[in-house]
Amino acid sequence: MNPNRTLVIATRNKGKTAEIRDLLKDFPVEIKNLDDFGPIPEVVEDGETFDENAYKKASFTARILGYPALSDDSGLVVEALDGAPGVHSARWAGPDASDAQRCEKLMKVLEDQTNRAAAFECVISIAVPEGPALTYEDRCEGIIARAPAGENGFGYDPVFFFPPLKKTFAQLTMAEKSRVSHRGKALQQVQNEFEKVLKWIDRHMPSPQAAGCQSLSCEG
Numbered sequence: 001m002n003p004n005r006t007l008v009i010a011t012r013n014k015g016k017t018a019e020i021r022d023l024l025k026d027f028p029v030e031i032k033n034l035d036d037f038g039p040i041p042e043v044v045e046d047g048e049t050f051d052e053n054a055y056k057k058a059s060f061t062a063r064i065l066g067y068p069a070l071s072d073d074s075g076l077v078v079e080a081l082d083g084a085p086g087v088h089s090a091r092w093a094g095p096d097a098s099d100a101q102r103c104e105k106l107m108k109v110l111e112d113q114t115n116r117a118a119a120f121e122c123v124i125s126i127a128v129p130e131g132p133a134l135t136y137e138d139r140c141e142g143i144i145a146r147a148p149a150g151e152n153g154f155g156y157d158p159v160f161f162f163p164p165l166k167k168t169f170a171q172l173t174m175a176e177k178s179r180v181s182h183r184g185k186a187l188q189q190v191q192n193e194f195e196k197v198l199k200w201i202d203r204h205m206p207s208p209q210a211a212g213c214q215s216l217s218c219e220g
């Protein structure tokens with residue numbers, strides 16, 4: 001496995017993994033999931049911005065595994081809640097809450113609210129073990145529905161209504177969602193300049209031989 005032509009998707013979220021894998025299917029590298037490796041410690045996502053957390057996840061994973069890593073930090077930004085849940089989207093209803101419970105909490109908090117404007121935001125970070133990273137970001141505007149609808153996707157998809165398609169994200173297929181979503185658009189930017197990304201990885205990674213020696217001496 002050429003480390004310069006391998007990219008590890010640094011996420012533990014299965015919904016995200018499926019979307020990212022599909023969006024990177026034409027990217028000329030071998031895509032690996034975290035599941036392809038032994039257990040690795042979890043990153044503490046204590047940054048105050050999507051940028052900070054995305055960088056933490058990608059650089060930590062790249063350093064631990066010795067491969068370039070791509071992370072996604074994303075979340076739902078609700079206007080009437082001053083941007084909450086934002087970077088806290090994953091744990092907003094408690095550390096063990098389900099996606100359904102998070103959606104339920106959102107319905108409750110916005111019960112009497114007429115301003116239902118919201119956006120999904122996404123920052124993609126591609127990092128190498130030595131530390132530097134490339135950053136891509138995008139967003140998708142919508143409104144918070146009055147009740148959940150749809151079975152597809154993950155997270156807040158059932159309550160995120162996308163006016164141009166008159167459906168919630170959970171009522172779209174993965175391909176339909178990815179064409180317009182925060183993640184889909186951010187990863188489209190990565191695809192659009194894949195040659196630049198590969199050159200950047202080559203510039204910042206040790207040569208394959210050197211990396212091979214390193215990992216042999218690690219294992220030995």
Ligand SMILES: O=P(O)(O)OP(=O)(O)OP(=O)(O)OC[C@H]1O[C@@H](n2cnc3c(O)ncnc32)[C@H](O)[C@@H]1O
Pocket residue numbers: 010011012013016045072073074075076089090102120153154155156157169181183
């Ligand atoms: O950190 P990783 O391991 O990537 O997985 P995570 O689920 O913890 O991901 P984040 O820290 O980026 O938290 C983002 C949360 O925002 C929500 N979210 C992000 N993108 C979404 C999308 O496309 N559809 C629905 N909800 C989304 C969802 O609840 C995620 O758990």
Ligand SMILES: [Mg+2]
Pocket residue numbers: 045090
């Ligand atoms: Mg997370």
